Amino acid sequence: MSKAEVMLSIRTVDSTGDMVLVVPYDLETDVSDEPSEPPDAAPFSKTDPNDDPSKPETRYILVSSKILSTASPVFQVMLDGRFREGVQLSDAKTSPDKEPFRLSLPDDDFAAMLLLCQVLHFKVSDIAARPNSDLLLALASVCDKYQCTQTLKYCGALWVRNWLLYLDLLSQPPIEDICRLLIFSYVADLPYEFCEVAWRLLLHHKGPLAGEQTQAVQLIDHPLLYQDVGSYLDRKRFRFCEAFHRAITGPWTTWKWVSLSSGCYRARDVIGRYTEALRKSGIVPYEVDLRDHRLGFLLRAASGLPYLAVKDCTNRYNCDCSGDKKESLTMNLNVLSMNIPKQKGWFGCLDCLKRGEMSSKDRKCRLEHGDISSLSP
Template sequence: METEDAAQPATPTIEIARNGNVILVIGPQQKRIRVCSMVLSNASRYFQAMFGPHFSEGQGLTFNPADPKEIEMPEDDADALELVCCIIHVRNDVVPNVLAPQKLLEFLATADKFECLIAMRFIGRIWLSQQLDGQHRPLKDYAAQIIAAYVLDHPSSFTKATWRFIKHWDGSLTDLQLPTAGFDISDNLYWHIIYAITAERTRFYTKFVDILAL
């Protein structure tokens, strides 16, 4: 009995795909999730390459669920990657109905890294719309929503988040530190977002002046 207990993994395995042939061991907490390599490969070019013959993760890979291959991913966000895998495997029974702004950014950053952002766009827009339909939030949440809307290519949400942001931000936009949650925000993207926020603020003030002039 002692030998059997010692052979057991430190953390239980989350069965996203019960017949999956791969167990991803993610993050410093070593979260274990069972997935199907073929399902992930169909949705993600990153996984398609990783499970291919040119990388160690794909070498010796079989489709035998009785002998799943363990793949260590210590630097990745365990919760975000688990959520990405749940959506790819159509595990809607465990996908949350709502997601906080910062968690949404972390989710999108992970989806972008694993090259499956398009597959996450529909649910991402739903989560973002729910956030924007809610009550007043801290300023940092509106900033996160602006980034998320831009990444999700959702103009109406971008406009709504920007309007809410500019009504509460009274500083210089050049001093603004946008939350990225690890998302690779290039200088061009950053300044494009700043320009868009500036345009929205100018339009807001123009409308306000027009109303006062009536």
């Protein structure tokens, strides 16, 4: 441990660093992936015995001011000499006997700031492969504040993809985690990851994504979201709901059954079997907005519906049922269950969200996707 570490009791990110970040640490709100008292944390986590115990501890991070200034225009302006912090940093550099300059960041989160510094200093061995979602959300807030969200492009994409692999192992992933990952992907401007996370939200969220009954409460008026992401995705979700409604009710309402009112029972039989299949699968009863359903469940249920068509008539005379449709009543639902996943890019396009649907029309979306018109069978 260097002399500076002994004197200041700090967390070292750059052993030759010239600046110490002074950040509050509250154990109750800690979002780090570390134990509450790691082996080397004791020296720098202790506070003055006269301090108010109700106040957060103060922790320190030894970093390179040059690296922070290069990555963040906010730090660059703060430390380039035009402000008091820059002057004090310069004085500390020119005085070899002086301790490294301390920069107080009283409003920042310690774990998030430490993770950001580890990323900027390329301390990859100290970074978890899948930081918890609370920490990623706090990191997004710090990066947004210091205007360095571009630094999350590669490590952020890796973290979200690792999270997606984990979420896919769960039968019902926590909506809270999905929402935090969605906000993180939005702030980090990760189009592929945003789309994939939005798709998981669509599959696992019960009912509308916006409104009084939404489970995605973190998306409501979140300070890091410059668009109403919940309402935007909910409008697209409703397009899927309408398609399901048309596919479910088609055999009852739009198919022409010539023999339904005649003496032949075959039309009545197949409609009855179709209705029973929908009931057993859990698709019905339902509301048009599918408020009691998860789309992921409906897709699985629709794909598993059996083939149901009018049985061949054994009447030796010309029966009215000869004019009835011969296709399976479940055909549209089967096809829809395959077509909806193909609209993943349309549903979760980050460029369409941020720049409007004109982004897609001008072919400027980074994620290729089609139009919803290709949804219906």
